[in-house]
Amino acid sequence: MIKKFQTPVGPISKIVGKSIVLIGDDIDTDRIIPARFLKCVNFDNLGQSVFEDDRKNLKGKHPFDLESNKGSSILIVNSNFGCGSSREHAPQALLRWGIRAIIGESFAEIFYCNCIAIGIPCFTLPKKLVKNIQENKNLNNSLCEINIKESTFKSTFFNFDLEIKTSSKNMFLSGEWDATSTLLANKKLIEKKLNDLPYTKF
Amino acid sequence: MSKNTLFDKVWDLHKVSSLPGGSDQIFIGLHLIHEVTSPQAFGALKDKNLRVKFPSRTVATVDHIVPTDNQSRPFKDNLAEQMIETLEKNCIEHKIKFFNIGSGNQGIVHVVSPELGLTQPGMTIACGDSHTSTHGAFGSIAFGIGTSQVRDVLATQTIAMNKLKVRQIWCENKLSNGVYAKDLVLHIINKLGVKAGVGFAYEFAGPAINSLSMEERMTICNMSIEGGARCGYINPDEKTFSYIKNKLCAPKNENWDEALLWWKSLKSDANSIYDDVTKIDASKVEPTVTWGITPGQSVGINQKIPLLEELSPDDQFVAEEAYEYMGFKPGQSIKDTPIDVCFIGSCTNGRISDLRVAAKVIKDKKVSQNIKAFVVPGSEKVAKEAKIEGLDKIFLDAGFQWREPGCSMCLAMNPDKLIGNQVSASSSNRNFKGRQGSPTGRTLLMSPAMVAAAAISGKVTDIRDFM
Numbered sequence: 097m098i099k100k101f102q103t104p105v106g107p108i109s110k111i112v113g114k115s116i117v118l119i120g121d122d123i124d125t126d127r128i129i130p131a132r133f134l135k136c137v138n139f140d141n142l143g144q145s146v147f148e149d150d151r152k153n154l155k156g157k158h159p160f161d162l163e164s165n166k167g168s169s170i171l172i173v174n175s176n177f178g179c180g181s182s183r184e185h186a187p188q189a190l191l192r193w194g195i196r197a198i199i200g201e202s203f204a205e206i207f208y209c210n211c212i213a214i215g216i217p218c219f220t221l222p223k224k225l226v227k228n229i230q231e232n233k234n235l236n237n238s239l240c241e242i243n244i245k246e247s248t249f250k251s252t253f254f255n256f257d258l259e260i261k262t263s264s265k266n267m268f269l270s271g272e273w274d275a276t277s278t279l280l281a282n283k284k285l286i287e288k289k290l291n292d293l294p295y296t297k298f
Numbered sequence: 299m300s301k302n303t304l305f306d307k308v309w310d311l312h313k314v315s316s317l318p319g320g321s322d323q324i325f326i327g328l329h330l331i332h333e334v335t336s337p338q339a340f341g342a343l344k345d346k347n348l349r350v351k352f353p354s355r356t357v358a359t360v361d362h363i364v365p366t367d368n369q370s371r372p373f374k375d376n377l378a379e380q381m382i383e384t385l386e387k388n389c390i391e392h393k394i395k396f397f398n399i400g401s402g403n404q405g406i407v408h409v410v411s412p413e414l415g416l417t418q419p420g421m422t423i424a425c426g427d428s429h430t431s432t433h434g435a436f437g438s439i440a441f442g443i444g445t446s447q448v449r450d451v452l453a454t455q456t457i458a459m460n461k462l463k464v465r466q467i468w469c470e471n472k473l474s475n476g477v478y479a480k481d482l483v484l485h486i487i488n489k490l491g492v493k494a495g496v497g498f499a500y501e502f503a504g505p506a507i508n509s510l511s512m513e514e515r516m517t518i519c520n521m522s523i524e525g526g527a528r529c530g531y532i533n534p535d536e537k538t539f540s541y542i543k544n545k546l547c548a549p550k551n552e553n554w555d556e557a558l559l560w561w562k563s564l565k566s567d568a569n570s571i572y573d574d575v576t577k578i579d580a581s582k583v584e585p586t587v588t589w590g591i592t593p594g595q596s597v598g599i600n601q602k603i604p605l606l607e608e609l610s611p612d613d614q615f616v617a618e619e620a621y622e623y624m625g626f627k628p629g630q631s632i633k634d635t636p637i638d639v640c641f642i643g644s645c646t647n648g649r650i651s652d653l654r655v656a657a658k659v660i661k662d663k664k665v666s667q668n669i670k671a672f673v674v675p676g677s678e679k680v681a682k683e684a685k686i687e688g689l690d691k692i693f694l695d696a697g698f699q700w701r702e703p704g705c706s707m708c709l710a711m712n713p714d715k716l717i718g719n720q721v722s723a724s725s726s727n728r729n730f731k732g733r734q735g736s737p738t739g740r741t742l743l744m745s746p747a748m749v750a751a752a753a754i755s756g757k758v759t760d761i762r763d764f765m
Contacts, residue, residue, distance in 0.1 A: 121616045122492060122592050126730045130737070131709045135363060135377040137337040137384050149737035175612070176493040179526065179592075180730060181709070182428040183335065184444035205496050205528040206428055206442050209459070213446035263320035263460055272319050272458075275446075276346060279323055279454040285314050286456055289325045290352065293311070295421060296327070298549035298557045 101140075101192060104215030107271040111197040111217070111242040113169030115251075117230045118159050123173065124180035125207060129189040131181075142185055143192030160193065164236050172229055173200035178207025187211045197242050199249070199258065201226050212264055212273050217244060219258035229254070244268050300464035301571040304533055304564060305499045308439040312422045314456050321458045327421035327438075329356040329451045330407050331394070333363055333385040334711070335426025339448035340388045348453045350392040355455060357416060358389050358396040361406045362711045366674050366701035369399050378712065392452075403546075405677020405703045408432040408645035412516065413679050415545025419534040419561040424451055429645045429727065431522040434531030435515035436538050437564055439499070441529040462499040462529060463573035466566075469506035471581035476762040478655070479514035480521075480647060480725070480745035482506065484586040484596045486578055487525040491613075492594040495527025498573070501566060502532050506580030512541040513651040520646045521727055524593035533565040585761050587632050588729045588743040590620030595729075596743070599760045603630050623731055624740050625719070633758055635742065638720040640671035640698075640753040641734075642746050644708040647725035648676030650683050652746040656725075657692045659750035659764055665697030666756030672699035672714070674706040698753065710735025723752035 133145045151158040159165055171190065177200045178186060187210045190198075198211065198218045211218050219242070221229075229235065238251040244265060247258045267273040279286075290296055300306055314323040331339075336358070343349070350356065363378040373379040389396035397403040403410060408429050411417045419437035423430060426448045433440035447457045467490075473482060500522045507515065515532050522530025539558060542548045549557040584598030595617065597603060605628045609617050621628060626635075642648070642656050653675065665671045673693050675681035681703055684690055690700045707714040708726035715735025716722055722734055722741050729741040742758065751759040 120619070121612075124592075124728075124730045126709075126728070126733050130732055131711045132735070134334050134711060135375075135381060137380060138341060139338055149732045152737065174615075176496070176526070179492060180428065180523075180728060182426060182430075182442035182444055184338075184426075184446060187444075202493060202496065204493070204526065206444060206523075210444035210446065213444055261460070266319035267321075267458075270319060272317070275458045276348070276450050276453050278317060279450055279456050279458060280348075282315050282323060282456075285323075286325065286351070286454060289312070289314050290455070293325070293327065294560045295418060295557065298418075298553045 105274070108215055108217065108268045109244050111170060113196065113240065114167060115170040115172055115235050115240050116159055116165045116168035117172045117235065119174060119230060121175040122179055123177050125178055125183050125186035126180055128178065128186040129183065134183060134185050139185065139188040139192065142189035146189040146193045167194065169194050169196040170240055170242065171195045171198045172226065173198060174226060175201040175223070177203050179204035182206045184210045184214065187214055187216055191216060199226070212267060213275065215273055217260065217264065217268050219247070219260050221256070221258065225256065300573050302567040303464045303501060303570040303572065304437060304531060304566045305439060305462070305464045305501065307564065308420055308422060309461055311420070317458055321460045323456050324422060324459050325456050326424045326451050327355065328416060328423045330411055330423065330425035330430070331356055331358045331448065332407050332427065333360050333381040335445050336388065336448055337381065337384045338445045339452055342449040343452055350394065350452045351455050353393040356394050356452065357411065358385060358394050359404050359407050359410050360385060360398060362705045362709065364399065364704040365712050366704050366706050366714060369702050375713070402678050405679065406645045406648060406705055408520065409648060409676035409680065412436065413545065413677060415542050415548030418542060418557070419538060420564045424457065428523045429520050431528065431530045432516050432520040432645055434519040434522065434529060435512060436542070437531060437534030439529055439531060442523065463497055464501055465495070465498045465574040465576060466501045466503055466572045467576050467578060469502065469504040469578045469580045471579055472506055472509055473580050473583060476747070476765055477583050477585055478745040478747060479510055479517040481583050481586040482580055483518045483521040484588065484593065484743065485583045487521065487594045488596045489578065490525055490576065492524065492592050493526040495522060495525040498527050500525065500527040500530040501572070502530060507532055508535065511651060512537055513649045516649070517646055521593065524727060534561055585745065585748055587748065587758055589624060589626055589632050590617065591623055591729060591731050592616060593727065593729060593743060595620055597632050599633055599758070601632070603628055603632060605629050633760065635758040636721065637669060637723045637752045637757055639716060639722040640669060640749050641707045641722055641724045641726065642749050643674030643676065643706050644726035645676065645705070646727040647746045648674060648680065650680050652725065653680065653684050653689050656746040656750035657689045659747050659761065660696040660698070660754055661692050663696055663754045665753045669753055669756055671697065671753040672701055674701045675703045677703050707734050709733060723749045723758065725749050
């Protein structure tokens with residue numbers, strides 16, 4: 097029986113799973129999910145199409161096709177990951193493939209916010225450390241654990257501290273990353289703001 | 299930390315609350331939606347049993363998936379038809395104003411909103427599209443958001459966001475003849491890099507920016523995101539105000555006077571503090587063409603594609619990937635690169651002034667043999683204006699195809715796509731791998747004038763040789 101996909105809900109404090117390495121700078125959201133897959137009115141089937149063109153091009157040798165990476169949930173990337181289009185389809189496709197956290201040198205702004213909004217914490221590390229991790233042959237065989245509160249990564253072979261923006265960390269720990277209800281709680285303030293803005297009367 | 303910039307002022311004005319996690323809750327003055335990034339947001343509202351909070355502050359159009367050859371309904375592509383139907387249904391259900399095909403006001407969302415006068419100084423503007431930064435040309439704070447944030451804007455008219463830092467990009471002197479806003483912004487992205495803007499809003503300022511028309515300013519702000527900056531803006535001035543005046547949704551009569559008074563007060567103070575200031579000499583910018591797979595990989599028309607060792611170590615990895623994908627050799631000239639397809643359009647360069655410039659280049663000339671050249675006006679209004687001026691005829695006579703408005707081959711969600719490893723000269727904004735619809739297609743970004751010149755000569759050409 098196919099397991100039904102579960103979107104993250106509520107506070108997120110820990111991510112446990114295998115790591116998958118994807119090497120490359122400036123990997124844009126068109127590559128993560130090519131535009132033709134955006135022709136949909138829900139995100140349900142995006143997981144299978146993640147990195148479609150890159151994967152076809154590498155004929156089974158793309159990290160997302162390797163048998164040894166099956167079931168991985170922590171993605172290790174390089175610099176400016178997720179640049180380009182604002183399409184949330186990109187992190188949604190990663191999420192549906194199985195990714196639950198991303199560690200990288202840096203992330204593009206809108207991609208980073210989209211990840212927060214759907215419950216994927218993103219952590220940064222210096223270039224050299226990312227390289228060391230990506231080159232470690234044992235990474236694949238190790239169960240890794242990310243502790244968001246402590247901002248730590250632990251595995252059989254290495255442990256290190258992760259960096260995450262304080263506001264993002266707080267949002268994951270409290271569950272506030274799913275922002276709608278938090279925002280709605282200020283209903284009165286929102287209505288006051290609408291009335292106070294000069295241009296809403298023009 | 300920045301102080302007293304336009305960005306600071308507009309941010310503070312729209313701040314609703316400080317959220318417990320540490321980010322700000324920001325009111326969105328204008329919310330623009332289209333068919334690609336909104337259906338899941340409406341779906342989420344339904345799941346959460348919520349309604350659209352202020353329907354009059356959201357405006358919709360359809361642009362990404364529309365075919366540009368035959369727009370009769372139902373569309374031939376069932377998925378595209380399903381998307382437009384979903385948007386139609388959602389707009390009716392939630393009482394949202396929708397500029398549909400045939401309304402006279404449909405088009406690319408970032409072309410339509412300014413030409414309707416919806417985009418105004420001092421507003422916060424959000425849209426599920428990264429090129430929302432375009433609207434910053436009017437002194438608004440505008441940025442792209444993902445679908446979950448579209449949901450939040452629909453449900454609450456606010457989003458949770460961390461305040462950005464502000465970098466002023468001071469552009470000295472003036473652009474020389476044959477050099478356009480597109481060249482300037484490609485040059486800026488090349489100098490600063492594609493990720494320098496992460497965490498920043500870009501304030502474009504200085505004599506070179508002041509001398510640009512509103513449409514040219516939109517081209518600059520449009521591509522802020524290609525430099526990593528989610529938001530780019532220009533302080534409003536008389537050009538801004540006269541562009542907005544008398545537009546359909548612009549304030550009228552006494553409201554106009556009141557708006558003008560407020561808009562005139564909206565600018566970065568002389569003593570504002572920026573997190574960073576960068577200077578660019580606009581007079582040194584040449585017609586600029588991308589050679590790689592990021593918008594930062596560009597050269598002046600008379601320069602060579604850089605050697606690996608000429609690049610910073612951080613840029614070398616992507617450069618190697620780009621040489622291979624594009625089939626270019628390091629040190630090769632970009633000039634005279636053979637072209638297969640020429641595309642004039644997009645939210646970057648699909649406005650009437652872009653079409654005028656390109657038409658001037660091709661008038662009484664013919665598109666080179668074996669080149670597919672087409673023009674996709676940015677909106678129904680642009681198309682109408684072009685027809686009144688006879689531009690459509692100039693393009694058709696030269697051998698261009700004249701299409702209906704939409705995003706078209708900027709991202710190729712509709713039937714307009716590159717085939718195989720075709721090379722396109724494109725007035726759009728992204729040269730990512732596979733961006734224009736073929737997984738091996740190659741894109742060279744340039745100004746509309748340069749695309750027009752390439753269409754005539756069949757290869758990358760210096761527009762100044764045509765003048």
